[in-house]
Amino acid sequence: MKSFGFTNYGGPEVLQEFEREIPTPKANQVLIKVAAFAINPYDISLRQGKFSQGQPLTTPYYQGTDLVGQIVARDANVTDYQVGDWVINRRAKSGYSQYVTASTNKIMLRPLTLPVPIAASLPSPGIAAYNAWYHFDSVKPSDQVAILGVTGAVGSLLAQIALAAHQPITGIANHRHEKVAREFGIQNFLAYDQLPPTSQWQHQQTIVFNTLLGGNDHGLADKLLAPHSQLISLNDTAVQLTTPDVEKITVAYRRDLTDQAAFEFWTNYLTERSLQIIIDQVRPATLTNLRDAQATLAQHHFGKQVLTW
Ligand SMILES: NC(=O)c1ccc[n+]([C@@H]2O[C@H](COP(=O)([O-])OP(=O)(O)OC[C@H]3O[C@@H](n4cnc5c(N)ncnc54)[C@H](OP(=O)(O)O)[C@@H]3O)[C@@H](O)[C@H]2O)c1
Structure with a gap:
């Protein structure tokens, strides 16, 4: 599968495409075939090395925190999600990939009425x-x-x-x-x-x-x-x-605040309402488009950048 990441800090030109093995779900994990991922301001800061003091990275560092896709396999212990379910995932890294594994406490079901680009843009924000x-x-x-x-x-x-x-x-x-x-x-x-x-x-x-x-x-x-x-x-x-x-x-990281609580909130919210997030561009997940999307987000911009597989 393809993943995007970098081995050195710097501008968008340090982003590279990597060929990797498709991961296998561990206990309580699902395998997601990623349909779309969104870029966050955090990704730009990370690539620029703004957190390099407190958070040394192992390289190659595979980027990406927010995505949506379909479950294609699951660990035998997983019973609350089925193969074929559309899910939204927030993760620490590696979201700019064609496949990811994720624990069930890091995903929520995507209501099928929620457009894919908005679903991909929801997790971190x-x-x-x-x-x-x-x-x-x-x-x-x-x-x-x-x-x-x-x-x-x-x-x-x-x-x-x-x-x-x-x-x-x-x-x-x-x-x-x-x-x-x-x-x-x-x-x-x-x-x-x-x-x-x-x-x-x-x-x-x-x-x-x-x-x-x-x-x-x-x-x-x-x-x-x-x-x-x-x-x-x-x-x-x-x-x-x-x-x-x-x-x-x-508003900072707090150990007592779980992603799952936020996902439960949004799941309930979406049963009664629609959701709007401004999307600037949705385009194929190529290295050129990713570099351009990150460069766009580093300028004064309006709306999310989303890439699709
Ligand atoms: N603490 C956390 O847990 C956490 C989590 C997620 C995000 N964040 C932070 O929250 C902030 C907002 O994130 P976001 O994803 O909502 O950002 P965003 O949508 O990319 O931008 C938010 C607003 O900032 C203004 N803006 C755009 N580009 C700018 C630039 N280059 N310089 C200054 N202002 C600019 C725009 O408003 P106008 O066009 O009206 O000026 C834009 O609507 C970011 O700094 C992000 O790092 C924190």
């Missing part, structure tokens, strides 16, 4: 959004909640969670994304590049989620937040806060 909303903040019905980066992958999923929980939100993004944000059901939209007079928006939010890629909001959250409020950030980017008594919380 969906787990992050679920954890941010249910485990890192303390939203009360009386709160004024804003989401910075509301049309991004994590931001849009967070918005959909909030709206399903009947929590009105202010969605913030580039002005070009207002139409899409409104299609998500966001009634209060603020364009960070076309801000109205300050009296209409400054220091009015009691909770701000910063889901911008990289987290640099150029001081906007500080201006949005009221005193005695919460800033929940998807990145641990340092921010200067002048608003008094703001609790800054970073």
Whole structure:
């Protein structure tokens, strides 16, 4: 089978195609024939070597965390999934492959109404959004909640969670994304590049989620937040806060938060609702397309990059 990865850190040109054996499912694992995988900002940072200090990698390093595909084999102990089931998988690595094995606590069934590119794009942003909303903040019905980066992958999923929980939100993004944000059901939209007079928006939010890629909001959250409020950030980017008594919380890995809990949430969510994630491009999984997809994601971009086998 084919897998993509790298042996040296660097730009998209270090990505290579590798020929590997198809893996065999171990105890409680299934073998998935991957239909599509999605690229995440994390993949770019990893390839660039941004985590090389704390996390030395064995090479070749096979990349990829988020995918969707069909079960083609399973360990004899697996009874809750059948051969032929479509499943969504989040994994530590090796997702840019034609086949992967996965433990059943790392997969969820893909409802067949959920388009393949959206299913491939759900795992990491969906787990992050679920954890941010249910485990890192303390939203009360009386709160004024804003989401910075509301049309991004994590931001849009967070918005959909909030709206399903009947929590009105202010969605913030580039002005070009207002139409899409409104299609998500966001009634209060603020364009960070076309801000109205300050009296209409400054220091009015009691909770701000910063889901911008990289987290640099150029001081906007500080201006949005009221005193005695919460800033929940998807990145641990340092921010200067002048608003008094703001609790800054970073959504980070926590041992007690399992992928399975998030997958159960999304499974229930999808029984009643559809899901939207902006997809920029879906194209065949070739080395050229992968390099281009990662290069696109490293620039200011709008929407997910998905590759299909
Ligand atoms: N802590 C966790 O567990 C966890 C998990 C997943 C993701 N994350 C982090 O959360 C952040 C959002 O992830 P995502 O997948 O939602 O990202 P994304 O969809 O690729 O981007 C989010 C938003 O950031 C803005 N943006 C796009 N390109 C940018 C660039 N080059 N520089 C600055 N801003 C840019 C865009 O908003 P506008 O066009 O409106 O500016 C975009 O909608 C990332 O930093 C990611 O690493 C954290």
